[in-house]
Amino acid sequence: MPEYPEVYTVVEKLKELVIGKNIKKINVLYKNVFYDYNGEIKNLTIKDVRQFGKYILFFIDNYVLLSHLRMEGKYIISDKALSDKHILLNFEFSDGSYLNYHDVRKFGKFDLRRIENYLKTPPLMDLGKTPYKITYNELLEKFYKRTTKIKQILLEQDVISGIGNIYADEILFKSEISPFKQASKITKCQAVKIIENAKEIFDKAIKNGGTTIYTYSALGNSGHFQNYLDVHLRENMPCKKCGNLIKKVKINGRGTYYCDRCQK
DNA sequence: CCCGTGCCCTGGCGGC
């Protein structure tokens, strides 16, 4: 499931591969992946590719094309059109090559905005800052009055953006905070830890090309950070800090791994 | 505003 480090990795690859390419047209092969598309992108050039939280932004002349990979979305470059049934959309370039969007679960989404207002409309207008930009005061302000468990709050992209289910577990483990703790009861010291550890974990994951669990890959390159996960997917295995067995529960429908001795 | 629930979607897996 692509989170900040995986999206970062994909964007770096896309920059190398598609900036400067002319899009002859975009073919939507599965309607719901880009349901209100009206063929606006025609003979236009990709000027830039950027990351915004978990979103990939393609800057195409006066348009910004938003792409969210959700669970299993991935990009594949090819010399000719692919007929794989999991390819939901492709960019047909004027040089004859293609950028294909592949998504088995069909959860990913595309959305088109004008460059003048892409930051002033949903979903980007509602996104919180990433761990690299947010301050502990801003975070505490978001936690204030929230009675929900901290694990759930860290997944809310309007609170802090870029964290998904895997890294939320890793951040809370490293910060020694229970996933059940009420967000409003997080202390200043703990907010600082959450931010610092999120940055450290993201940096290390980016260095390792992201986390590959199940199917993630960045244009064919699998990540290696799964080998460095401290709690996620380690149910009944010894805690790397204290040896206590890692527990697995569900919080708001999300699989949550934690050490009930280290995390208070 | 805040919170909880259910939906989207399908490959893979456990159980029998």
Next chain:
DNA sequence: TGCCGCCAGGGCACGG
């Protein structure tokens, strides 16, 4: 071997 049913989960639409 085959089939059934359930699980995985990010973001959003609801209803309370």
